[in-house]
Amino acid sequence: MLNDIYNKRIIELAGNIPRLGRLSDPDASATAHSKLCGSTVKVDLKMNGDTVTDFAHDVKACALGQASSSIMASHVVGSTASELRELRETVRKMLKENGAPPEGKWEEIKFLEPVRDYKARHASTLLTFDAVVDAIGQIEAKAKQPAAAQG
Helix, strand or coil: CHHHHCCHHHHHHHHCCCCECCCCCCCEEEEEECCCCCCEEEEEEEEECCEEEEEEEEEECCHHHHHHHHHHHHHCCCCEHHHHHHHHHHHHHHHHCCCCCCCHHHHHHHHHHHHHHCHHHHHHHHHHHHHHHHHHHHHHHHHHCCHHHHC
């Protein structure tokens, strides 16, 4: 039932999103948009080496997009690029392949598990994960460029 995906914890997460806004000097910014529902998430990311050091986001999304963004913002700082790529893949598999939700600091994603049965809601739930991985890719690409080309 649709009410299952909008459980009490999803509503709480959606109503209390940390790190809203934009960074003044991000290493990269990325936007993810769902054409299906119109939700958009813009993220700003700063990294030191492989580790996220700062994060902010502008979330214009449904409760599911807001809830997943809230979880991301609560735990992204201190996370590594490989951890965040793996997280996106774990959430994608949870929704699309009946995979298990992540554990540890990301365990609250389990509250999004009922979304699995509503394919039309997958895109908005994945927005924050896609945007963060996009921003990481941009930062890594810049780091591989010669110093003169960055200028």
